[in-house]
Every structure is written in structure tokens, then in C-alpha cells.
Amino acid sequence: MPKYTNIALKKCLGLKKDESFLVVTDGKLFDIGKEFLEAAKRITKKTKLIKIQIPKVHGTEPSKEAANEMLNYDAEILITTKSLSHTNARINACKSGARIVTMPGITKEILERAIDIDYSKLMKVHERLGGIIDKGKRVKITTELETSLNFSIDGRKAFGRDSGLFTKKGSFGNLPTGEIFVAPVEGTANGVYAVDASFASIGKLKKPINVFVEDGNAVKIEGCKAKELEKMLDSVGKGARNIAEFGIGTNEKAKITGNILEDEKAIGTCHVALGNNIGFGGKVNVQLHLDGIIKNPTITVDNKKILDNGKFVF
Numbered sequence: 001m002p003k004y005t006n007i008a009l010k011k012c013l014g015l016k017k018d019e020s021f022l023v024v025t026d027g028k029l030f031d032i033g034k035e036f037l038e039a040a041k042r043i044t045k046k047t048k049l050i051k052i053q054i055p056k057v058h059g060t061e062p063s064k065e066a067a068n069e070m071l072n073y074d075a076e077i078l079i080t081t082k083s084l085s086h087t088n089a090r091i092n093a094c095k096s097g098a099r100i101v102t103m104p105g106i107t108k109e110i111l112e113r114a115i116d117i118d119y120s121k122l123m124k125v126h127e128r129l130g131g132i133i134d135k136g137k138r139v140k141i142t143t144e145l146e147t148s149l150n151f152s153i154d155g156r157k158a159f160g161r162d163s164g165l166f167t168k169k170g171s172f173g174n175l176p177t178g179e180i181f182v183a184p185v186e187g188t189a190n191g192v193y194a195v196d197a198s199f200a201s202i203g204k205l206k207k208p209i210n211v212f213v214e215d216g217n218a219v220k221i222e223g224c225k226a227k228e229l230e231k232m233l234d235s236v237g238k239g240a241r242n243i244a245e246f247g248i249g250t251n252e253k254a255k256i257t258g259n260i261l262e263d264e265k266a267i268g269t270c271h272v273a274l275g276n277n278i279g280f281g282g283k284v285n286v287q288l289h290l291d292g293i294i295k296n297p298t299i300t301v302d303n304k305k306i307l308d309n310g311k312f313v314f
Contacts (some may be wrong), residue, residue, distance in 0.1 A: 004111040005039035008077065008175055011119070013099055014167035019074035020046035022098075024066065026054045026080050032106060033079040048073075057232055058083040058104065058200055059276050059289040071096045078102040083200075086276040086289040090172065100172045103261065110262045114176035114253045122178065123163040125250050129180045129306070132314060133158035136301040139184070139246060141270060143297050144309075145196060146210055149272070151189035151243060153301075158182050159280045160247075172279075178251025178265030183282030187216035189243040193272050195292035197256050197263055199225070200273075201232060204258030209292065211272075217241040218274055232290070233274065239286035245273035247291075248299070248307070256293070263293045268310035270297045 009015045021040045025033025030051065037049045050069055052062045060082060061067065067089035070076060076098050078084045083104035094100055137154040141147055162168075164177030196208040207224040218241040221229055233240040251265035264271045271291045278285040296310035306314040 001039045004115040005036055007115050008101060009039055009043060012164050012166055012175060013075045013101060015040065015043050015075050017044050019044055022073040022076040023049040024052060024078045024080060026052050028054060028081045029079050036077050054081045057288050059086045060287050061087050062089050073098050075099045079106055080104055086279050091279050094170045094172050097169045099166045101166060101175050103175055105259050105261050110176060110259060114251055114262055117251060117253055119164055122250060126161050126163045126180055128314060130158035130161050132301055132306060133180060133182050138302055140300045141193060141297050143194060143294060145194035145208055147193045147294060149189060149191035149193045149213060151184040153182050153184055156182050156185060156281050174261060176251055176254060176262060176265055178254055179247045179249055181245050181247030183277040183280055184243050184246055186242060186283055189213050189216045193294060195294055197269060197293035197295045198258050198260060199292045200260045200290040213243060216243050236286050236288040239284050240275045240288045242275060242284040243272065244275050244277035244282060244284060244289060247271045260291050264291050268296060270294050270299060
């Protein structure tokens with residue numbers, strides 16, 4: 001078995017021989033899902049794999065049958081083309097006690113590159129960065145492009161402190177790991193952000209996408225693939241335009257490939273997501289969550305700089 005399966009199952013999930021384990025996958029990523037199932041069988045006899053349909057957008061709920069199945073296991077890995085991270089199915093499974101790792105759009109190349117990291121070192125970075133976010137009230141993001149976006153995080157807590165170690169009952173996160181993120185207070189974001197690395201459901205960008213924000217919502221989108229993005233948002237409804245997430249990449253081995261799962265973890269980037277944030281302290285629950293990755297940002301929390309042109313300064 002590849003090294004990354006043991007790291008994910010034993011170190012990150014802490015799977016034990018007396019526990020039950022579920023893989024949720026689809027037709028496109030079935031081979032990787034089967035690889036993790038076979039690795040899990042070497043640890044526990046209580047294993048199962050279920051295959052779901054591939055929806056059009058990230059954040060779409062799986063079938064009721066799949067959602068109900070997810071309520072019955074100690075540990076789960078969701079290896080799907082479109083993300084289940086911000087679905088009610090995942091949230092409810094965690095509430096039932098499941099420890100869950102999601103890997104939307106994962107590839108073997110990403111697994112081989114970005115899973116085998118120093119988790120202890122990463123946890124120290126996350127504790128420091130998470131503490132700054134927890135105490136913060138106002139964030140501002142600027143770049144050499146058009147980005148100038150500010151919003152409140154007053155009363156909101158940082159997520160990501162698990163740092164890839166999801167061994168506590170009900171814990172959840174991505175692998176590869178490597179982000180500290182928070183839900184901005186709804187209705188407080190104003191300005192514009194220029195996404196110049198990649199955008200969920202679109203991929204790596206040759207030219208930036210500019211998202212104009214008023215009172216917490218994306219009111220206008222210009223640039224590369226703008227019409228395609230507008231169509232996705234309109235298909236879901238008003239809540240899809242909510243400024244849902246602000247996150248900072250912290251994984252030293254992650255790089256920009258056009259795959260959001262890895263891109264948002266790359267050091268020297270931040271990301272702003274639209275849509276759903278109910279699962280990490282926000283109030284908006286829609287069937288869509290789209291991250292936009294921004295290169296080399298300068299970020300201040302309460303006027304104290306923590307990133308300067310993509311470099312940590314805290």
C-alpha cells in the first residue's frame with residue numbers, strides 16, 4: 001500500500017482495529033477510494049465503500065441513502081469529485097460522532113506530494129495563527145492587483161487547528177491539510193478581490209477573476225470565466241453570493257495546480273469562498289461553496305500585518 005494511505009488512516013484518522021470505517025466515492029475517483037478501502041481492511045474488518053453520483057457543483061447534498069449511511073461509522077473518508085465538506089450530510093455524520101476526512105478532487109500526485117508533512121510543526125503554526133484570528137475583529141486583504149477587501153470576524157473562531165489530526169470524536173477536515181480559516185460576519189464584507197491562482201469548479205486561471213462585494217455579497221463578477229461563475233451562483237440562489245470563508249494556506253509542500261483541494265493549502269496564498277459556511281461558524285446554508293485562491297496577499301488583522309506579499313510576518 002502507498003505510504004499516504006497509512007498516514008491518512010493511522011496518523012490522521014487514528015483508525016483502530018475495533019472501529020468501523022466508510023469510504024464514500026464516485027465513478028471518477030473510485031480507484032483511489034478502493035485503494036483506501038483495501039488499506040483500511042488491514043486495520044479493521046468493519047469496512048464499507050459506497051458509490052454516489054457526481055453532481056454539478058461543490059456542496060451539493062448526496063442522496064438520502066448515502067447521508068443515512070454516513071451516520072453509522074466511527075471514521076470516514078469522502079473521496080469525491082465534488083466536495084461534500086460543507087453539506088448537511090457531512091455535518092450530521094460528525095454530530096453522530098464520525099471522524100471525517102474529505103478529499104474532493106484528490107489525485108495520486110497530490111497525495112504523494114502533500115500528505116507526508118511535519119504535522120507537529122504545522123500545529124504550532126496553526127495555534128499561533130488561529131489565536132490571532134480568534135482575538136481579531138477586522139481583516140483587510142490587499143494585493144498588487146485590484147484586491148482591497150475588508151470584513152468583520154468579531155466573535156468568530158478560527159478553524160483548522162486539528163492540523164490534519166482528526167482523532168477526536170466528531171472531528172473533520174481536508175487532507176491534504178494546511179489552512180486556518182474563518183467565517184466572516186455576514187453582511188460586513190466590502191470591496192473587491194482579484195482571484196489570480198484558481199477558482200473552484202473552474203480550475204487554474206490564466207487571467208484574474210474580479211469579484212466586487214457589497215454588504216457581504218458578491219454583486220458583480222468580471223474577468224476570466226465571469227459568466228460561467230455567475231451562472232453557477234444564479235443556479236443556487238442569493239445565498240450563493242455570500243462571502244462565506246476567509247482562509248490562509250500553510251502547507252509547505254502544497255502548490256498551485258488548479259486543484260482547489262491543494263491550492264488553498266499552499267503557503268503564500270489566501271482564499272475567499274462564496275456560499276455555504278454553516279459548518280464552521282457561519283449562518284448561510286446553501287448547496288454551494290466555491291473557493292477563490294489569491295496569490296501573494298498582504299493581510300492585516302486589526303491593522304497588524306500577518307502576511308506581507310505572501311510572506312508570514314507574525
